[in-house]
Amino acid sequence: MKSDKLLILVTNDDGLEAKGIKELVNVVRPLGRVVVVAPSDPQSGMSHAITVKNPLRVKKMYEENDLVMYKCNGTPVDCVKIACNQLLKEKPGLLVAGINHGSNSSTSVFYSGTLGATLEGCINEIPSIGFSLLSLDSNADFTAAKSVAGRVISKVMENGLPRSVCLNVNIPNGYPDEIKGIRICRQNKGFWREEFDKRTDPMGKHYFWLTGYYHNSEPEADDTDEWALRNAYVSVVPIQTDLTAYTMLDNLRQWKL
Secondary structure, three states: OOOOOEEEEEEOOOOOOOHHHHHHHHHHHHHEEEEEEEEOOOOOOOOOOOOOOOOOOEEEEEEEOOEEEEEEOOOHHHHHHHHHHHHOOOOOOEEEEEEEEOOOOHHHHHOOHHHHHHHHHHHOOOOEEEEEEOOOOOOOOOHHHHHHHHHHHHHHHHHOOOOOEEEEEEEOOOOHHHOOEEEEOEOOOEEEEEEEEEEEOOOOOEEEEEEEEEEEOOOOOOOEHHHHHHOOEEEEEEEEOOOOOHHHHHHHHOOOO
């Protein structure tokens, strides 16, 4: 018999053992039936990658009233796909991803496994939210992040989200009283300037470590996620699965390709 309780799918890219996902589960548990499907190990930077050359394996790790937790050896997007296709008997009413350890603002959305999972939920017409805390500390304090997550989730449940639109929520690192508020923002224009640290192994062969830094192309703009986070505000950016540059369509038609 189908339950009237909301079915909530929880995932992340830091792995099932990460503190952030455990804190997010604590936020959503009072709201309905919770199913967690998360990677077996950290999958940061996986973006929207899927596994096509190796078998996917899923293992149930924990179960009690209205909470089931699985780990999957695939990517965050794999976790969403296998949950919706194999593990769940109905479509979730909500997908939440995170709480990620580290920022996913601006163009990081293109690399983030957390946002890859969020967008996959959106593609499947599930109201979806990705949460990130600006701390890479594995034992970070998630007090403020949990409060923000609860507030945003409540509003999404109350108001819904348009089809093909999901939310990218980034939370400054700090105590709740240090956060000035929540700002609805646009994505900052910028890019990661990659650098590669060239090294030599004991066999004399070269290898590279990816390094680099974020270049903000509009540091003075006060309506972006980067500005909000830099000024102790939570940033909420609506993002969409439709990447069409509509303003360019008429221009391209004039090219007579």
